[in-house]
Amino acid sequence: EVQLVESGGGLVPPGGSLRLSCAASGFTLSTNWMSWVRQTPGKGLEWVANIKQDGSDKYYVDSVKGRFTISRDNAENSLYLQMNSLRVEDSAVYYCAREAAVTGWFDPWGQGTLVTVSS
Amino acid sequence: EIVLTQSPATLSLSPGERATLSCRASQSVSSYLAWYQQKPGQAPRLLIYDASNRATGIPARFSGSGSGTDFTLTISSLEPEDFAVYYCQQRYSGKTFGQGTKVEIK
Numbered sequence: 001e002v003q004l005v006e007s008g009g010g011l012v013p014p015g016g017s018l019r020l021s022c023a024a025s026g027f028t029l030s031t032n033w034m035s036w037v038r039q040t041p042g043k044g045l046e047w048v049a050n051i052k053q054d055g056s057d058k059y060y061v062d063s064v065k066g067r068f069t070i071s072r073d074n075a076e077n078s079l080y081l082q083m084n085s086l087r088v089e090d091s092a093v094y095y096c097a098r099e100a101a102v103t104g105w106f107d108p109w110g111q112g113t114l115v116t117v118s119s
Numbered sequence: 120e121i122v123l124t125q126s127p128a129t130l131s132l133s134p135g136e137r138a139t140l141s142c143r144a145s146q147s148v149s150s151y152l153a154w155y156q157q158k159p160g161q162a163p164r165l166l167i168y169d170a171s172n173r174a175t176g177i178p179a180r181f182s183g184s185g186s187g188t189d190f191t192l193t194i195s196s197l198e199p200e201d202f203a204v205y206y207c208q209q210r211y212s213g214k215t216f217g218q219g220t221k222v223e224i225k
Binding site for chain 2: 035044045046047050095100103104105106107108109110111112
């Protein structure tokens, strides 16, 4: 069974840092683009970043450029999101999602990890 | 940025009824549109991709149609487990989501 499990969320003050992890199982991570998507009650679902199979290409939504870094370790079947200079508006549930090799859509998603940025 | 507008925001229906959900794009996305279902406390699940293709394991009562700027998700006969929030997403230019349609029990 294909499974994605996020970890690393928590409460952090504005300006702080957090590193999210996503452990993949049931498939070989190196065959897929991977993404981070976040969800808030107010803004809904927002794609945050994605990374190519070998890590050579990375893309970000404008609001996190220069602050967030996506990375992967295919040997460990893991995806990461380093979040620096966190803002209150970064508070959200963060999901990792596989971009399906054939269709390119998000399938499946992990269960999510909650990030709260607050003083 | 391509904006996706979903309507209605809430759809109140009874089990067995037909549900018709709309997603309109601010500019053409060709057929690069997907639909996801999200239940409380769960992650979104892919239902339909490329506007009209059912994802693996998705029941035939779910169907998608449209191209360009206007898309529809139809649930032919609502089952109790179908009451949830549905999101559309485009990947023609960047990746953006609609704000969701909640299908609730009437």
